Every structure is written in structure tokens, then in C-alpha cells.
Amino acid sequence: MLTFPWQKSYEKVELILRRHWLVLFFIYLGFGTLFLIGPLFFYIIKISMNLTDPLILNFSLFLLFLYLLIIWQLLFLTLTDYYLDTWIITDHRILDIQQIGLFKRDVSELRLSKVQDVNVKVKGLFPTFFNYGDVIIQTAGTVPEFKFKQIPNPYKVKDKILHLFDEFTKKHINDVEVHEM
Amino acid sequence: MNDFENYLNLITKINLPLLVFLFVIIFYIIGAIFIIYHLARFGIGKAPKNLIIFFLIGAVILLIINFAFFSSIDWTDLIKKVSDFSTEF
Numbered sequence: 001m002l003t004f005p006w007q008k009s010y011e012k013v014e015l016i017l018r019r020h021w022l023v024l025f026f027i028y029l030g031f032g033t034l035f036l037i038g039p040l041f042f043y044i045i046k047i048s049m050n051l052t053d054p055l056i057l058n059f060s061l062f063l064l065f066l067y068l069l070i071i072w073q074l075l076f077l078t079l080t081d082y083y084l085d086t087w088i089i090t091d092h093r094i095l096d097i098q099q100i101g102l103f104k105r106d107v108s109e110l111r112l113s114k115v116q117d118v119n120v121k122v123k124g125l126f127p128t129f130f131n132y133g134d135v136i137i138q139t140a141g142t143v144p145e146f147k148f149k150q151i152p153n154p155y156k157v158k159d160k161i162l163h164l165f166d167e168f169t170k171k172h173i174n175d176v177e178v179h180e181m
Numbered sequence: 182m183n184d185f186e187n188y189l190n191l192i193t194k195i196n197l198p199l200l201v202f203l204f205v206i207i208f209y210i211i212g213a214i215f216i217i218y219h220l221a222r223f224g225i226g227k228a229p230k231n232l233i234i235f236f237l238i239g240a241v242i243l244l245i246i247n248f249a250f251f252s253s254i255d256w257t258d259l260i261k262k263v264s265d266f267s268t269e270f
Contacts, residue, residue, distance in 0.1 A: 004225045016226060055259055062250035066205070069243045073209060076216050076236045083229045084219060099223065102215050 004088055004095075014164060015157065017087040019150040020132035024082060031075040038067045077102070087148045089157075091164055094137065096146050112168040114141045118161050120154045137161065198256045206244070213240055 002013040042064045051057055084099035094115075096108040115137055122133030127150075135148040135157050151157060216236060220229040 002226070053262075055255060055262065058250055058254050059259055062247065062254060065243060065246045065250060069209060069240075069247055072236075072239050072243055073212050073216070076232070077212070079232060080216050080219055080229075083232060084223050086225050088225070097223075097225075099219070102219060105223070 007090070008092070011090040011092040013088060013090050015087075015089040015160060017089070017148060017151045017157065018085065019082065020130060020152045022126060022130050022132065023150055024079075027075075027078055027082065031071060031078070034071050035068065038064050038071070087151065089161060089164065092168065094146060094161070096148075108143050108146065110137070110139050110141055110143070110146055112165050113172065114139045115161065115165045116140050118158045120158050122154060135161070196256070198251075198254075202251055206247075209240075209244075213237075 002016050004013065004016065007013065042060055045051065045060065046057070051060065080102075081099055084097070084105075086095075086097045088095040088097070091112075093112060094110045096106075096110075098106040100106065117138035119136045119138070120133060121136065122128060122131075127133050130152075131154075132150050132152045133154040135151060135154045137146040137148075138144065139146060148154070148157065213236070217233055220233050220236075224230060224232070
């Protein structure tokens, strides 16, 4: 069962969304290349300069592993940003959680009754073939628009939101939250 | 040239390589703590928690390797070789 930390006792989580796995793939691809460049560069230098002195070799290996250590941390900083950007859809509300850097976090919340319009944008070769795109929710709230970026199955997500909106308005006449009365 | 040799001797005396290395490691550990804190506190679902374990394993292994290589280097000898190399030019 899907849950999140500040979930209300009466609400049920329908979807927890993150950006499509292809975004993650490109992150891993980029950093994988950086991981390979270091040893490759070391190997080229070793062969071309014919490094045989153990002291110089050890120093070069030390620099190589220091480089890998830094790349490792940069990779996980990027992954932290990916995994902390989350969209949560419950049967009562929609939450947009955006992690911006390490020390800035934006959390926007929208009651389902405030949903006015839901649009889907799938643009480009990869999004079309891998079925991911943006879902844009026009709202009647303070934040005029909620944007789910690069999420998988955007059309199904749109249908789900509209279905949840219908269910919510049937159960909450005049938008009264009966669970908190 | 005397100034450069004096500078290299000074580096050896105050063990500058160790200071620089410790500075880098401390900076790295602080960054690692921030990453682990954010994933543990704000991560939703199992994936962020698994990421913490994966990150810790890699970070510890790489740190151990780095410490091993750092301690295997005779910095005095290395600085002397750099000094000799620069003298030739």
C-alpha cells in the first residue's frame, strides 16, 4: 500500500509519480561515461608516459580514486534531486513536491475540487516512443497551474485525475470535508 | 630556485598534502550527510531508502581506497621528485 509521511488518516494514495525512467537512464549514462573517462585517462597516461615508478603510479591512482569519489557524490546529488521530485495523487488532493538544490523545497497542494482542466503534452521522439510527457492541471487555487513533468503514461494519469475529481465531487457536496467535521 | 626549494620544504614541514586531503574528506563527508539526511527524511517509497544503502556502500569503499593510497605515498619523496623534475627544466 502506498503511503507518504503527511498523509491524512482518511485519504488513500492513488498514485506516487516521478519522472520517467528514461530521465534516470540518461543520468546514469552521463555519469557512467564520467566514471569511465577517469580510468581511461589514467591508462592512456600510464602507457604513453611509460609510468613504472611505484611512487608516481600510486600517486596517479590516488588522484584517480579521488576523482571517482567526487563523481560518486555528484551522481547521488543528482539522484537525490530526481527522487525527491514527486507528485502524489490521493482521493482527496494532489501534491507537487519539488526539491530545488539541497536546501530549497517547494510543496504545493491542490484539493481535487479545485481542478478545472487537465491537459497532456507529449512532444518529441523519445516521449512518443516511450510514452511519457507533461500533465498540466489548470486550477482554481492560488497556484494557477500544476505541472507534472516527464511522467510515464500521462494519458492514464489524466484519466485518473478526472475520475478522482468526479468521485470527490460526488462524495463532498459543496466541497465540505466530512472527515474533519 | 632557492625560493621554490624553500617553498617545497615548507610544504613538507607543515604536511600540506595531509591538510588538503583532510579538507577534501571533511567536505565530502558533510556532503554525504546532507544526501543521506535528505533521502531519509524526504524520500517517499522504497527507492530513496535503497539509494542510501547503495550510496553508503560505494562511499565507504571509495574512502577506504583513497585512504589506503594516500597512506602508501611517501609525500616527502614525491615532493623531492617534483623538485628534481622542475630543476631539470
